[in-house]
Amino acid sequence: MRRSSADESTRDPAAAEPAVGGADAPVDPDTPETRGSRAAVLPAAAPGTARNALDRRRILGAAVELIDQDGLRQLTMRRLGAHLGVEAMALYHWVPGRESLLDGVVETVVDELYGDPDVHLSSPDWQEYLQRLGHGVRRIALAHPKVFPLIATRPPAAPWVHPPLRSLRWMESFLTELQRCGFSDAHAVAAYRAFSSFLLGHLLLEVSTHGADIGPIEQEDPGRPDPTDLAEYPRLSALQAELSQDRSAEEFEEALEVLLDRLERLLDHPPHR
Amino acid sequence: MRRSSADESTRDPAAAEPAVGGADAPVDPDTPETRGSRAAVLPAAAPGTARNALDRRRILGAAVELIDQDGLRQLTMRRLGAHLGVEAMALYHWVPGRESLLDGVVETVVDELYGDPDVHLSSPDWQEYLQRLGHGVRRIALAHPKVFPLIATRPPAAPWVHPPLRSLRWMESFLTELQRCGFSDAHAVAAYRAFSSFLLGHLLLEVSTHGADIGPIEQEDPGRPDPTDLAEYPRLSALQAELSQDRSAEEFEEALEVLLDRLERLLDHPPHR
DNA sequence: ACCTGAACACCGTTCAAGT
DNA sequence: ACCTGAACACCGTTCAAGT
Numbered sequence: 001m002r003r004s005s006a007d008e009s010t011r012d013p014a015a016a017e018p019a020v021g022g023a024d025a026p027v028d029p030d031t032p033e034t035r036g037s038r039a040a041v042l043p044a045a046a047p048g049t050a051r052n053a054l055d056r057r058r059i060l061g062a063a064v065e066l067i068d069q070d071g072l073r074q075l076t077m078r079r080l081g082a083h084l085g086v087e088a089m090a091l092y093h094w095v096p097g098r099e100s101l102l103d104g105v106v107e108t109v110v111d112e113l114y115g116d117p118d119v120h121l122s123s124p125d126w127q128e129y130l131q132r133l134g135h136g137v138r139r140i141a142l143a144h145p146k147v148f149p150l151i152a153t154r155p156p157a158a159p160w161v162h163p164p165l166r167s168l169r170w171m172e173s174f175l176t177e178l179q180r181c182g183f184s185d186a187h188a189v190a191a192y193r194a195f196s197s198f199l200l201g202h203l204l205l206e207v208s209t210h211g212a213d214i215g216p217i218e219q220e221d222p223g224r225p226d227p228t229d230l231a232e233y234p235r236l237s238a239l240q241a242e243l244s245q246d247r248s249a250e251e252f253e254e255a256l257e258v259l260l261d262r263l264e265r266l267l268d269h270p271p272h273r
Numbered sequence: 274m275r276r277s278s279a280d281e282s283t284r285d286p287a288a289a290e291p292a293v294g295g296a297d298a299p300v301d302p303d304t305p306e307t308r309g310s311r312a313a314v315l316p317a318a319a320p321g322t323a324r325n326a327l328d329r330r331r332i333l334g335a336a337v338e339l340i341d342q343d344g345l346r347q348l349t350m351r352r353l354g355a356h357l358g359v360e361a362m363a364l365y366h367w368v369p370g371r372e373s374l375l376d377g378v379v380e381t382v383v384d385e386l387y388g389d390p391d392v393h394l395s396s397p398d399w400q401e402y403l404q405r406l407g408h409g410v411r412r413i414a415l416a417h418p419k420v421f422p423l424i425a426t427r428p429p430a431a432p433w434v435h436p437p438l439r440s441l442r443w444m445e446s447f448l449t450e451l452q453r454c455g456f457s458d459a460h461a462v463a464a465y466r467a468f469s470s471f472l473l474g475h476l477l478l479e480v481s482t483h484g485a486d487i488g489p490i491e492q493e494d495p496g497r498p499d500p501t502d503l504a505e506y507p508r509l510s511a512l513q514a515e516l517s518q519d520r521s522a523e524e525f526e527e528a529l530e531v532l533l534d535r536l537e538r539l540l541d542h543p544p545h546r
Numbered sequence: 547a548c549c550t551g552a553a554c555a556c557c558g559t560t561c562a563a564g565t
Numbered sequence: 566a567c568c569t570g571a572a573c574a575c576c577g578t579t580c581a582a583g584t
Binding site: 171175186188194209210238 | 422425445458462463466467471473478483509513515524
């Protein structure tokens with residue numbers, strides 16, 4: 001599955017143009033050197049010329065890779081350095097510290113939305129816009145199930161920047177689209193919150209079911225013979241087959257439809273102010 | 274700072290009666306000694322008799338306290354030991370390790386539902402049941418905003434044990450109530466998943482907005498003058514007032530109503546098998 | 547039975563020193 | 566300009582030893 005697709009810095013298979021490092025992409029402002037190095041180092045870097053050219057983007061890519069593989073707990077400055085063929089201390093030249101590294105990981109993964117050919121910043125129909133956006137975010141969550149809890153729980157930059165979108169550009173796009181289609185100020189914001197909440201709940205449940213974890217319990221502990229002794233829970237054991245089924249895809253589809261219907265009804269009501 | 278406030282085990286100011294340690298509260302099965310010590314040590318323990326009686330419950334209570342105060346990252350075996358007036362290594366007699374400690378923290382907080390006089394395991398009306406249950410979970414999330422991300426993201430014991438309920442007993446109760454009211458197998462399970470997803474999304478968004486964090490960035494960094502430069506985002510800056518408002522309570526109420534309506538419609542449709 | 551001291555392997559991070 | 570070595574303070578965890 002998760003091939004070594006990130007290795008040759010071909011991290012955005014779809015969008016060759018703006019992608020992550022677009023000039024106006026919101027970047028972490030606290031590392032001034034990125035501004036210069038980004039445009040210069042990255043597109044050049046012929047493989048073979050400078051073998052171990054370290055830079056912020058390569059570091060973040062490797063960090064995502066490590067979390068995808070081994071989980072968040074295994075992402076260590078020292079391990080990340082080793083993975084990149086470098087001492088851990090070299091990373092501090094490109095990243096202020098581990099916390100900021102995790103912020104960068106979240107930003108990197110969320111920014112994959114820009115590379116998704118099925119998601120657009122603008123669309124004639126707001127319902128199609130939300131459909132595509134929702135499915136795009138879902139694809140990201142499923143592609144990085146061990147990163148998603150981080151996306152969901154990292155403290156937002158501002159209190160109104162919600163997970164899982166977490167991006168000023170997407171917020172701007174979201175609000176613009178809906179207001180262009182007739183949503184009032186209050187209703188556009190309400191829609192943004194309802195949409196975020198829906199995505200967050202559904203996708204966190206889905207990746208959590210798929211065995212995502214924050215931290216490594218990975219190992220099957222043979223000492224504990226399946227802690228689920230259902231003897232005392234008759235309803236539960238009767239429904240176990242039903243409970244074990246994974247209907248996530250259908251449920252997502254249906255809940256999204258319900259949400260869109262609900263939002264559509266907002267359009268008929270006058271703004272409440 | 275970290276006073277000895279937990280020392281006299283007066284950890285539940287509000288609920289003096291059943292609270293966390295009801296006799297039949299589900300306890301972590303992997304430490305057999307709890308079964309004995311619980312009933313014996315805790316209710317007895319006249320303050321002054323055995324000053325530093327350590328046990329699993331006191332440890333978990335102190336851990337919750339520390340996370341509530343200082344955040345997850347500050348919860349360290351060594352700090353927790355110090356908080357309890359004991360060397361860190363003493364904790365390993367009552368708890369297998371840090372991971373299991375965190376599981377216990379989640380269980381402890383979720384079990385506060387049993388002490389909530391407004392939430393019942395059974396109710397004549399399934400809608401009232403879900404209303405009370407939902408509000409109970411919300412109260413817990415707001416009471417422990419720094420624990421809730423842990424509740425939301427810890428890997429579940431079984432793939433069908435979802436956050437945020439995370440308890441076989443509540444699952445059993447949930448399914449029993451709905452089936453008693455006419456929900457089919459498939460519909461009861463679908464309702465359980467929809468309800469979990471709604472609670473998870475809404476509450477995680479709410480506590481995340483309230484500045485919960487997993488890890489300590491707590492400090493206001495004066496070097497970074499508010500990273501929100503909205504110059505390039507006209508819609509966003511126009512709606513900033515709207516976005517800054519906290520309508521969480523109303524939104525919760527309304528979304529819960531919508532969910533209940535949606536579930537009610539399930540009752541009219543024949544089970545799809 | 548319960549706790550401690552000392553030790554081990556591993557963290558994140560700083561900083562002077564290398565090239 | 567970029568990376569390394571050594572060091573510091575702090576982790577989780579083990580285990581023999583104390584009482």
